[in-house]
Ligand SMILES: Nc1ncnc2c1ncn2[C@@H]1O[C@H](COP(=O)(O)OP(=O)(O)OP(=O)(O)O)[C@@H](O)[C@H]1O
């Protein structure tokens with residue numbers, strides 16, 4: 001069971017910062033790991049997922065899966081050997097539907113990143129990383145706040161986080 005305690009919080013000024021955070025997370029993921037991305041429309045969940053893909057070293061591009069619910073990205077030579085399954089659960093009715101997708105990739109062999117995945121990921125793995133993205137100023141600027149909750153092994157180290165944005169008190 002993942003605790004909802006916020007382990008790290010940081011301010012991401014640009015999409016490049018958000019992608020860098022994703023890369024740092026992707027470098028830590030192992031087969032079977034689940035990452036849930038939450039936050040409103042346009043918060044940057046797909047940008048973050050793209051960075052995770054880069055950190056894993058998978059075949060891209062990681063884009064917004066508007067017309068598909070899940071996309072499988074095989075690992076690339078030189079990558080970390082962990083494929084990515086990128087799920088957009090916005091229109092997914094529940095766990096039964098995720099089973100129904102009949103993915104080729106074994107979810108236990110892949111890293112699974114689920115946008116809008118709260119309530120679903122809990123059933124995929126005993127523990128998961130939750131990254132909540134917020135837009136503190138609405139449309140006024142590009143600033144995003146990211147909060148990370150989950151097991152320590154999935155939280156990038158403080159130096160890595162500081163390279164992505166300004167860290168805040170969790
Ligand atoms: N700091 C930032 N981090 C991430 N994205 C940003 C940032 N500033 C601006 N943006 C822009 O916000 C948009 C985020 O889009 P993205 O598709 O990643 O959102 P999303 O959360 O996946 O939305 P949806 O809920 O529709 O799937 C992009 O156009 C991106 O360029």
Ligand SMILES: [Mg+2]
Nearest residue numbers: 045046064115
């Ligand atoms: Mg998206």
